Amino acid sequence: MANMKYNYSSGSNGTITYNSDIVNSIVTIAAQEVEGVHSLTPNKGIHLYFEKDGVYVDVSVIVEYSNSIPELAFRIQQAITQSVESMTKYKIAKVDVHIQDVVFPENGAVMLKKEHEKDPNEDLDESEK
Secondary structure, rough: OOHHHHHOOOOOOEEEEEEHHHHHHHHHHHHHHHOOOEOOOOOEEEEEEEEEEEEEEEEEEEEEEOOOOHHHHHHHHHHHHHHHHHOOOOOOOOEEEEEEEOOOOHHHHHHHHHOOOOOOOOOOOOOOO
């Protein structure tokens, strides 16, 4: 648990110290609030790298079925960048989103399967059955 220091340029003589867990929490909440994100990937979740040019974020997520993966990843990147930059004085240099899995709703998965398993007699007239 490292402490990250940031000095405001507003002429203040003091310093503000952020615990790196604060930034991690902000990233976690921002990612989880994006519609279509089911959860963060256990044991992979979030990795933060604090560099001179900004914070590099790696986030691994499990998404819900029926979402456009590229659009969802873009919304995750935007949410993380906006949240971290508005709540702290850190700049986000890069957000890499790793889609680890897709979760299918139980009823939806059954419906999909049934849609593809068509009854062979379904297209026949009553007289052809």
